[in-house]
Amino acid sequence: MFLPNNAQAFEPFVVSDIRVEGMQRTEPGSIFAQLPFKVGQRFTEDLATESVRKLYATGLYADVRIQTANRVVVVAVQERPTIAAITFTGMKEFEPDKIIDNLKQVGFAQGRVFDQSMLEQAQFELKQAYLNKGKYAVEISPTVTPLPRNRVGINFDLFEGGVSRIREINFVGNTAFSQSRLRDLMSLTTPGWLTWYTDSDKYSREKLEKDVETIKSFYLDRGYLEFKIEPPQVSISGDRQDIYITLTVSEGKPYTVSEVKLAGDLLGLDREINELVQLKAGQIFSGAKTNATAKGISDFLGGLGYAFANVNPNPVLDREKQTAEVTFYVDPNRRVYVRRVQIVGNHRSKDEVIRREVRQPEAAWYDSGKIKLSRDRLDRVGYFKEVKVGTEPVPGSPDQVDVNLTVEEKPTGMLNLGVGYGQVDGVILSAGISEDNVFGSGTNLTLNLNTGASNRSAVLAHTDPYFTNDGISRTSSIYYRTITPYSNNPGNYKVTTGGLGLNFGVPISEFDRIFMGVSLERNSIGLYDNSPLAYREYVRDYGETTTAAILNTGWSKDSRDSALSPTKGSFTRLKLDVGTGSLDYYMFGAQYQTYLPIGRDYTVAFNGLFDFGNSYKTDLPYPIIKNVYAGGIGTVRGYSQNSLGPTDPITGTYLGGSKRVVGNIQFYLPFPGSQQDRSLRWFAFADGGQVFGTDGFGNDTAIDFGQMRYSAGIGLSWVSPLGPLQLSFAKPLNSKPGDNTQIFQFQIGTGF
Known part of the structure; x- marks a missing residue:
């Protein structure tokens, strides 16, 4: 034996x-x-x-x-000895803690039994991480040090080397499209004047795989149904610094669609499904239209409860005629309803705060449109860094699914800071603190303080977005502010305002809301020997103290995919303020923003702002203390805060105006190395705007586009832990003598 x-x-x-x-x-x-x-x-x-x-x-x-x-x-x-510690020498490319976490996935970790084969596996995984970063010259030398009590310490000594650059990208077999045209489709490039910024000349296997799929889609969208591309050939120079990529393609010829048919179980919805077909007979075959058709039909059936619907396009080729007959096979599968909507990841936010944004009811038919709308609404509330939606079949119940909403919370407290420097006002500071999700209740509490040389204010506001169960919001506020002039002679007047307000917002659709409210306020003005004529005339007409009730109403529509970092959608707002009591005036305001995605990484944004005010008593002018202003972040960058428009000819005081026109265009592009993190983006912009109203001689100025001020520049947008941060470097394009320009500006807690 x-x-x-x-x-x-x-x-x-x-x-x-x-x-x-x-x-x-x-x-x-x-x-x-x-x-x-x-x-x-x-x-x-x-x-x-x-x-x-x-x-x-x-x-x-x-x-x-x-x-x-x-x-x-x-x-x-x-x-066998156990691993007491894992350390790295010479590591700069990665955070050691993240690498240690990755090595745990292959069983190599502190406290585990040491095994030589596992050490080799860990070394392999570490090298792959560097190769994925394009560092082919990396050298890794592990050292095993015996320690007391049968333990060992593992140290990886690293020479990271430089990043290998792509020296050449060549195509073989292409005739329909030139090499330069195909290279333009790729995210990987050879070194150029901007690659120091984009890093697109650094080789990455993942990026190359995506580029191959992009090229396949490009040909498929142009009818090349027999297109093939061989696995890329990647070679490296002897010094491991240069990468050479060769892509061999077989194009074939483009196919024209001869007929489009629907097959399978159409549930008697032939007409409705037919309207979703984007591919038409006589057109060049398009993979994009084919996929969009399949997705459209699947989404349509998903809205009817068929959560597992399958739509498979099948092109049948006629190689002699170079035509393709395309059949969409529709399998709705079983109709299911949602048993439960389960929420995961909300350690702070209460369940009810999340559930009130969910439009998919429990114990109701599955509706993919309502589920997507629920995700978008949760993304817009601003409490979560990420919102994911998944469905899970219920074991033993083929007609039921659970919808899982997984949220990743983020800090909702915001510290608002602003600082600027102008030729007239010097340093301007503002500060505030707000909490959008007080104790996880979904209500907002804000305290804003402004300590600027010309404008000091304190505002305390509380907003309950669900004052009623059907989504009527209520905002209560109390405020106090003092205003002294934006001029070279501070102190030539002082306006003190105290008040409180109550406003309600009523949803009329998923995206539209009307609002109304009232504010009661008391204004007092102090004049001096050098006070501007416009303020002296105001006191003559209205007196030194006024008490007014200001009624407001309006409408807003918000279809943006995010309130803080939008990439698509639009925002529209119309507002009317009407003063009664001591101040008889009206102010109409309109704003429109739209965000247009360009590809996957870029966004163009447009913003327009218009205000028009007047007195509705013919014997009184518009009250100057209700003027609007422009200049600085939020209106026209490159000019100091609130400095545009009429000025007093003697004191230089910025008077603002009863009419305002502002337009902005902004082009967002991703920040290098941010992995498409839209919370951190560069942007280039162009601004234009002006304020019109009563000038320093008491004359009312009409809107004159010839007086508009323009600027252009670049900036950085970051949704920081303290709130949205915006930096801008702007160059005024047509400043006039007397304009107060300001090239660099930044602010925390601002939007567009």
Whole structure:
């Protein structure tokens, strides 16, 4: 009978005792648990062999031996060392903690049993991480250091080397499209004047795989149904600095669609489904239109409860005529309803705060449109960094699914800071603190303080977006502010305002809301010997103290995909303020924003702002204390805050105006290395705007587009932990003598 060398041959006997030797960390009980025999049982050679095999199988021991003497079984083991620490020398490309977490996935971690094969696997994984970063010259040298109590320390000594650059990208077999046209489709490029910024000349296997798919889609969208591309050939120079990529293609010829048909179970909805078909007979075959048709039909059926609908396009080629007959096979599968909507990841926000945004009811038919709308609404509330939606079949119930909403919360407290420097006002500071999700309740509490040289204010506001269960919002506010002039002579007047307000918002659709409210406020103005004529005339007409009730109403529509970092959608707002009591005036305001995605990474945004105010009593002018202003972030960058429009000819005070026109265009592009993180983006912009109203001589100025001020520049937008941050460098394009320009501006807590 064959026995391994670590089990001696012996005659069977009844065990009187079992002893274990060689243990340093392992408890005896863990060995006894593996032995297939006990004291008092008959011990045989087969049991000895099985014992050795089972102990080896644990992976804890480098050697196991079984000896017998005087009916005593002695199990002698040699334990494998454990990993006490994993360290790195020379690592700059990665955070060591992240690499350690990745190595855990292959079983190589602190506290695990050390094994040479696992060390080699860890070294391989570490090298792959560097290769994915384009660092082909990386050298990794692991060192194993024995430590007391049968432990080892592992250190990886790294020479990272430089990033390998793509020197050439060549295509073979292309005739319909030039090499330059195909290269333009790729995210990977050869070195150029801007690649220091984009890093697109750094080789990445993942990027190359995506580029191959992009090229396939490009040909398929132009009818090349027989297009093929071989696996890319990637070679590297001897010094591991230059990468050469060769892509071999077989184009074939473009196909024209001869007929489009629907097949399968159409549920009697032939007409409705036919209207969703974008591919038409006589057109060049388009993969994009084919996929859009399949998705459109699938989404349509998903809205009717068919969560697992399958739509498979099948083109049948006629190679002689170069035509394709395309059939969409529709399988609606079973109709299902939602058993439960489950929420995961909300450690702070209450369930009800999330559920009130969910439009997919429980115990109702599955509706993919309502589920998407629910996700978009949760994204817009601003409480979550990420919102994911998934469906999970209910075991044993083929007609039921659970909808899982997984949210990743983010800090909702915001510290608003602003600072600027102007030739007139010097340093301007503002500060505030707000919490959008107080105690996870979904209500907003805001305190804003402005300590600017010309404008000081304190505003405390509370908003409950669900004052009623059907979504009517309520905002209560109390405010106090003092205004002194934007001029070279601070102190030539002072306006003090105190008030409180109550506003309600009523949803009339998923995107539209009307609002109305009232504010009660008291204004007092103090004049000095050098006060501007416009303010002296105001006191003559309205007196030094006024008390007014200001009624407001309006409408807004918001279809943006995010309130803080939108990439598509639009925002529209119309508002009318009407003053009664001591101040008889109206102010109409309109704003429109739209965001247009360009490809996957870029967005063009447009913003327009228009205000028009007047007095509705013919014998009184529009009250100057209700003027609007322009200049700075939010209106026209490159000009200091609130500095555009009429000025007093003697004091230089910026008077603002009753009419305002502002337009902005902004082009967003991703920040290098941000992995398409839209919360951090560069942008280029162009602004234009002006304020019109009563000038320093008491004359009302009409809107004159010839007086508009323009600027252009670049900036950075970041949704920081303290709130939205915007930096801008702007160059005024047509500043006039007397304009107060300001090239650099930044603000935390601002939007567009």
